Amino acid sequence: MEKILAKNKLDDWVAALSDWQVSAPIMEDDIWSYKASKGKVQLEHSNTVQPPKGFSFPQREVFFSFEQIKGQPPRLTPIQPKAARHAVFGVRPCDGAGAVRMDTVFNDQFQDNYYQARRSNVAYVGLACNKPQGINCFCQSVGGSPVSSQGMDVLMTDLGDRYYVAAVTETGKALMTAGGKVFGEPSADDKKKLKQTHADALAQPQRAINNVDAVPAKLKASFDSPLWEELARACIGCGACTFLCPTCHCFDINDENTSSSPLRGNRVRTWDNCQFPDFTMHTSGHNPRENQGARLRQRVNHKFQYFHENFGMSQCTGCGRCITECSVGVDIVNVVNKVTEHVG
Amino acid sequence: MSDNIYLPELARITHIKEEIGGERSIKTYRVEPVEGAAFEHECGQCAMLSLFGRGEMMISIASSPLIKEYKQFSIMRVGRVSAAFHELEVGEVVGIRGPYGNSFPLDDWRGKNLVFIGGGVGLAPIWPLITTALAQRADFNNITVFYGARSASDLMYKAELDHMRSNADIQLSVDKAEPGWKEFCGFVPANVLDKKPSPDNTIAITCGPPIMIKFVIQNLQKLGFADEQIYTTIENKMKCGLGKCGRCNVGKDYVCTKGPVYSWAQLKELPEEY
Numbered sequence: 001m002e003k004i005l006a007k008n009k010l011d012d013w014v015a016a017l018s019d020w021q022v023s024a025p026i027m028e029d030d031i032w033s034y035k036a037s038k039g040k041v042q043l044e045h046s047n048t049v050q051p052p053k054g055f056s057f058p059q060r061e062v063f064f065s066f067e068q069i070k071g072q073p074p075r076l077t078p079i080q081p082k083a084a085r086h087a088v089f090g091v092r093p094c095d096g097a098g099a100v101r102m103d104t105v106f107n108d109q110f111q112d113n114y115y116q117a118r119r120s121n122v123a124y125v126g127l128a129c130n131k132p133q134g135i136n137c138f139c140q141s142v143g144g145s146p147v148s149s150q151g152m153d154v155l156m157t158d159l160g161d162r163y164y165v166a167a168v169t170e171t172g173k174a175l176m177t178a179g180g181k182v183f184g185e186p187s188a189d190d191k192k193k194l195k196q197t198h199a200d201a202l203a204q205p206q207r208a209i210n211n212v213d214a215v216p217a218k219l220k221a222s223f224d225s226p227l228w229e230e231l232a233r234a235c236i237g238c239g240a241c242t243f244l245c246p247t248c249h250c251f252d253i254n255d256e257n258t259s260s261s262p263l264r265g266n267r268v269r270t271w272d273n274c275q276f277p278d279f280t281m282h283t284s285g286h287n288p289r290e291n292q293g294a295r296l297r298q299r300v301n302h303k304f305q306y307f308h309e310n311f312g313m314s315q316c317t318g319c320g321r322c323i324t325e326c327s328v329g330v331d332i333v334n335v336v337n338k339v340t341e342h343v344g
Numbered sequence: 345m346s347d348n349i350y351l352p353e354l355a356r357i358t359h360i361k362e363e364i365g366g367e368r369s370i371k372t373y374r375v376e377p378v379e380g381a382a383f384e385h386e387c388g389q390c391a392m393l394s395l396f397g398r399g400e401m402m403i404s405i406a407s408s409p410l411i412k413e414y415k416q417f418s419i420m421r422v423g424r425v426s427a428a429f430h431e432l433e434v435g436e437v438v439g440i441r442g443p444y445g446n447s448f449p450l451d452d453w454r455g456k457n458l459v460f461i462g463g464g465v466g467l468a469p470i471w472p473l474i475t476t477a478l479a480q481r482a483d484f485n486n487i488t489v490f491y492g493a494r495s496a497s498d499l500m501y502k503a504e505l506d507h508m509r510s511n512a513d514i515q516l517s518v519d520k521a522e523p524g525w526k527e528f529c530g531f532v533p534a535n536v537l538d539k540k541p542s543p544d545n546t547i548a549i550t551c552g553p554p555i556m557i558k559f560v561i562q563n564l565q566k567l568g569f570a571d572e573q574i575y576t577t578i579e580n581k582m583k584c585g586l587g588k589c590g591r592c593n594v595g596k597d598y599v600c601t602k603g604p605v606y607s608w609a610q611l612k613e614l615p616e617e618y
Contacts, residue, residue, distance in 0.1 A: 073378060073437035109587055281581065
């Protein structure tokens with residue numbers, strides 16, 4: 001299903017999605033964030049500072065609550081996520097690609113019921129990037145594209161006064177069908193313009209990872225490189241890079257007690273971070289990744305080597321957030337290029 | 345396993361045995377499901393134990409898969425959850441989910457000699473293998489168990505080991521000589537080198553502190569064992585057990601799903617990140 005939507009009809013489409021919650025990028029506190037749309041959607045944003053991963057993988061998820069009266073067995077009450085159908089507008093292709101990576105992790109071998117309950121109700125209405133959204137974009141270096149529909153349910157392309165709107169999945173078709181007459185049929189000229197817009201988008205300059213196909217093998221050969229410690233020297237271990245990454249999925253599980261007698265509390269999943277020293281520290285005090293260099297290596301190798309070895313794709317989608325938002329200038333493109341440049 | 349991969353089953357502690365006292369004491373627990381049958385497991389697999397209000401910890405299942413009615417765990421008092429476990433009494437109810445990880449390919453080893461080499465609490469993860477092999481004694485050739493600890497009072501499963509002497513060659517050691525000790529004095533790897541088990545048609549399985557494993561492997565290689573004949577089981581910090589929380593990986597492998605059991609031929613291909 002491919003349609004044309006006049007820009008001034010966008011809000012009419014959103015209004016027609018009465019069965020859906022709608023979120024879209026909104027400028028607040030000087031940054032773009034996904035927020036409830038309140039009926040108005042404007043797609044003039046550069047990329048959001050936070051990726052949309054939190055819609056399926058919230059920063060804090062209660063698995064179950066527990067209660068135990070002394071001398072009696074504990075009682076567990078699973079908490080099912082309350083997930084309404086949710087359409088997220090304005091998702092950039094790097095984040096659509098990110099959703100595919102997250103789905104891969106949470107469905108591999110054991111299906112994560114909490115992730116799945118949310119994810120199956122989230123639809124991504126993507127927006128192609130006619131121009132890079134920032135100076136650190138490099139999606140084309142990692143197998144992506146600024147006009148990719150990967151991970152999307154709908155892909156929109158800005159054609160000036162109108163959007164070219166293409167359904168990618170059945171859910172996407174349903175979203176467009178709900179819009180009914182707000183859409184028009186694309187003309188031959190619209191199709192020509194779409195093709196030209198996408199070709200122009202692909203020709204935009206981006207940052208580049210050198211010889212990207214050789215990177216997994218070169219990283220494997222560079223495990224003991226002294227460059228890891230050198231390149232991590234400025235790192236303060238804040239973890240912003242992973243919290244803002246569209247594909248970082250690591251988490252912690254802890255019990256949060258609300259009462260001690262009777263014992264009451266919740267078992268809670270929270271985002272965690274491979275840049276923190278205690279992420280891997282054994283109870284004995286032994287730490288297999290004992291310095292920041294080893295932790296930088298883990299972040300880079302996970303994205304560019306291990307994920308590739310396990311799932312046949314780069315885990316990095318080239319959004320550039322970890323570079324742009326790093327307070328000390330740790331730059332993943334630079335790190336990969338430097339570590340791999342002298343490997344034969 | 346339930347559809348909710350994070351929800352533990354409730355299990356009652358039916359038996360507690362104090363193995364070792366002192367600051368880092370070890371206790372062995374038997375747990376049985378409060379309702380229904382326990383999950384099946386294989387030698388080398390682990391389970392996530394829960395103490396509600398304290399958290400979870402991943403522990404090797406230390407009982408043979410042949411035992412269906414209970415699962416056994418030997419737990420050293422070290423961290424938040426294990427210390428709280430040590431305060432529990434028989435009859436109390438905990439949580440359990442699993443089994444997790446791969447297992448030792450015991451079926452491939454029938455007809456072979458087995459050499460087990462354990463140190464400290466590292467005897468527990470290979471204990472299901474030892475007890476299963478001895479329960480099927482006729483299927484295996486010579487069975488030797490090397491086991492050592494800092495001192496005689498730090499040896500766990502002492503009575504069970506003594507009981508096995510009629511069926512297996514039991515070689516115990518303590519790190520330093522002490523009054524009344526008649527067996528080997530010195531580290532476990534040295535005892536292995538001293539007794540010289542033959543690599544001919546033999547599989548060696550080792551678990552213990554990382555430094556012990558390292559020297560055991562070196563000494564086995566000196567004795568002519570090939571990398572494919574040496575097996576070990578490793579551990580890393582874990583939260584989920586399901587290959588998702590992202591912290592237990594050694595290179596590309598999450599230990600909780602691809603491990604914990606590796607032959608040295610497999611493990612030496614991975615970075616030393618454990």
